[in-house]
Amino acid sequence: MGNETDEALMERFCDGDNTAFEALFARHAGRVQGFLGRMVRDEPLAEDLLQTTFLSVIRARGRFERGTRFAPWLLTIAANAARDALRRRQHAEAAAQQRDGESTSVEPRVGDPGMRKQLEDALQQLPEDQREAVLLNKVEGWSFEEIASLRGISAGAARVRAHRGYEKLRRLLEAWGVE
Amino acid sequence: MGTPLDVWLAQTPASDAAARQRALEAARAELALGRPVHSWRAQAVGLFMASVALTAGVAGVLLGVGRMSGAGLAARAPLLALLWACGAVCAWGALAPRRRGLVGVGVVLTLGTAATLVLARGPGSGVTVLPSWVCTLGHVGLGLVPLGVAGALLRGAAFRPSRALLAGLSAGTTGAFVGELACTQDWRHVLLYHLPAWALVTVGTLVLSRLLVPRSFAP
Numbered sequence: 001m002g003n004e005t006d007e008a009l010m011e012r013f014c015d016g017d018n019t020a021f022e023a024l025f026a027r028h029a030g031r032v033q034g035f036l037g038r039m040v041r042d043e044p045l046a047e048d049l050l051q052t053t054f055l056s057v058i059r060a061r062g063r064f065e066r067g068t069r070f071a072p073w074l075l076t077i078a079a080n081a082a083r084d085a086l087r088r089r090q091h092a093e094a095a096a097q098q099r100d101g102e103s104t105s106v107e108p109r110v111g112d113p114g115m116r117k118q119l120e121d122a123l124q125q126l127p128e129d130q131r132e133a134v135l136l137n138k139v140e141g142w143s144f145e146e147i148a149s150l151r152g153i154s155a156g157a158a159r160v161r162a163h164r165g166y167e168k169l170r171r172l173l174e175a176w177g178v179e
Numbered sequence: 180m181g182t183p184l185d186v187w188l189a190q191t192p193a194s195d196a197a198a199r200q201r202a203l204e205a206a207r208a209e210l211a212l213g214r215p216v217h218s219w220r221a222q223a224v225g226l227f228m229a230s231v232a233l234t235a236g237v238a239g240v241l242l243g244v245g246r247m248s249g250a251g252l253a254a255r256a257p258l259l260a261l262l263w264a265c266g267a268v269c270a271w272g273a274l275a276p277r278r279r280g281l282v283g284v285g286v287v288l289t290l291g292t293a294a295t296l297v298l299a300r301g302p303g304s305g306v307t308v309l310p311s312w313v314c315t316l317g318h319v320g321l322g323l324v325p326l327g328v329a330g331a332l333l334r335g336a337a338f339r340p341s342r343a344l345l346a347g348l349s350a351g352t353t354g355a356f357v358g359e360l361a362c363t364q365d366w367r368h369v370l371l372y373h374l375p376a377w378a379l380v381t382v383g384t385l386v387l388s389r390l391l392v393p394r395s396f397a398p
Contacts, residue, residue, distance in 0.1 A: 018210050025206060029199045047198040051205045052396065058209050060335055060397030062218040063276045073398065080337035080396035119187045138188045150398070152279055152339075169184055 006070035014061050025054060028071065031140075032078050038135050039082040041124050049085055053078045075140060076150050079132055086128055122172040130165030137162040222332045223274040226349060227267045229328040233321060234263075234356040241360055255359055258299055262356045265292040269349035273342050274332060276398050282341040289348045293374050296355060300366040307364065311372045314362050318354030318376030319383075325350035326380055330387040337396040338388060347384030351377035 004012075006027065012020035032053055036046040056077045064073060123131060129151070136142040136150070137158075147158035217225075241247040252259075265288050272281030329346035336342070358373045 014216075021206070021210065022203070025203055029202065033195065033199060043195070043198075047195070047201065050198060051202040054202055054206045055209050056395035056397050058206060059214075059216070060395035062216045062222070063336060063395075063397045065276060076398045077337075077396045080398070084337070084393070084396065119184065134188075138185075149277075166184075173184060 007066075007068075010061075010064055010070045011066055014064060014066075021058065024057075024070070024074075028074055029054070032074065035075060035078055035135060035140060036082055038120075038123060038139065039079070039131065040086060041120055045085060045089075049078065049081045052081045056081065072142070072146055072150070075136070075142075079136070079150065083128060083132070118173065118176055122169050122176070125172055126165050126168055130161050130168065133158060133161035134165040134169065138166065219274045219276060222335070223271045226274065226325065226328055226332055226346065227270040229325045230266050230270075230349065230353045230356075231263065233324055233353050234259075234360075237321075237357050238360055247360060252360070258295065258359055259356060261292050261295060262352045262359070265289055266349045266352035269345040269352070273329065273344075273346035273349060274336075276336070279341070282345060285345045285348060292352075292355075293377065296359065296373070297366045297369050300364075300369050302365050311364070311368055314358060314364075314368070315372045315376040315379075317361075318351075318358055318373055319379055321354040321357050322350050322376070322380035322383075325353050326384050326387065329384050330391060333384075333388045334391050334394045335397070337393060337398060340385060340389075343385045343388035344381060346388070347381030348377075350384055351380040354380065 004023070006024060009020040009024050013024065029050065033046065033050050036049045036053070037043070040046050040049065053074070057074065060077075064070070123134070126134065133147055136147050137144065142150075144155045144158040144162065147162070148155040151158065153161075238247070238252065242249065242252065265285075268281065268288055269285040272278065272285040275281060326347070329343075329350050333343055333346055355373060355377055358369070362368070362373070
């Protein structure tokens with residue numbers, strides 16, 4: 001099973017072999033966990049989303065098309081789940097803000113110790129679509145064509161999203177004296 | 180590489196083995212349920228067949244009670260076939276994981292079908308004592324069954340408005356089909372009372388799909 005490709009494992013899983021699912025989980029869970037952690041920066045939520053992602057793989061294995069690559073399909077599920085969770089959280093926060101009548105906008109916490117924390121803060125300041133594009137392109141190594149296919153946009157638009165996100169990150173970090 | 184940003188982006192974040200184990204346990208529990216899994220193609224056929232079964236059933240009843248003749252049915256066969264074709268394309272486009280081009284095809288085909296329904300109706304051939312909105316109500320009511328099926332099937336994938344739109348258009352063909360069989364009023368009536376009902380079913384499917392919590396976030 002160690003030499004088997006992801007796609008072969010997924011095909012076996014679709015044919016009813018649950019051990020193939022476990023092999024896929026062992027291969028990809030860490031990567032998905034890292035991606036989700038950076039997308040939502042909320043440990044309990046990232047854990048929920050990790051479960052949601054793999055439950056989605058199980059429930060929607062009938063939607064996996066043989067002949068396509070498994071890893072982008074899996075990360076697409078993770079990205080969709082993260083987007084949905086962030087959208088729901090935004091709605092909840094907006095409702096709470098309206099109720100309380102006070103602002104909950106997050107200002108950069110320049111005084112936080114450690115550059116890592118500041119980098120994570122900066123990433124969370126990006127709009128959702130730019131953050132996703134930066135993470136998929138810079139961390140996961142996706143091409144702009146793959147990001148475009150995920151979101152139903154042109155490759156040029158995906159490139160612009162990632163570039164704008166990256167530049168915004170740089171500017172934020174410069175303003176905070178990190179870069 | 181070199182800047183703190185690039186270095187950080189390239190780093191593997193700390194991972195939590197306990198969280199992964201819990202996710203694996205949840206996955207094993209789901210697998211243990213042994214729920215049947217259908218391919219998206221089977222689901223698309225199911226959505227289309229919900230509409231076909233309903234329309235064929237109503238056609239059978241209308242023929243059985245003598246509200247419609249075999250010759251009348253045959254005369255309308257091209258329009259009915261167009262409606263079924265429209266429903267099939269929209270159902271396929273709604274549930275296909277990729278093939279975004281089908282969205283445009285489905286919408287254009289629906290607009291063409293709607294225009295054909297209006298143009299083919301003519302001056303009307305019957306007298307009715309029922310108010311016109313009864314047709315709208317009937318159209319929407321018949322669409323509720325495929326709408327429910329569409330809502331259940333759309334929960335199996337991440338929400339995408341274009342997908343829900345196509346599923347709604349497919350569900351709406353049911354009422355349009357029965358309208359062609361049972362309604363004898365003129366083209367203005369089709370334009371003002373049947374097509375808005377089709378739009379209502381489509382909007383209803385969109386809203387339902389948006390409100391339902393997805394069971395899966397697969398593309």
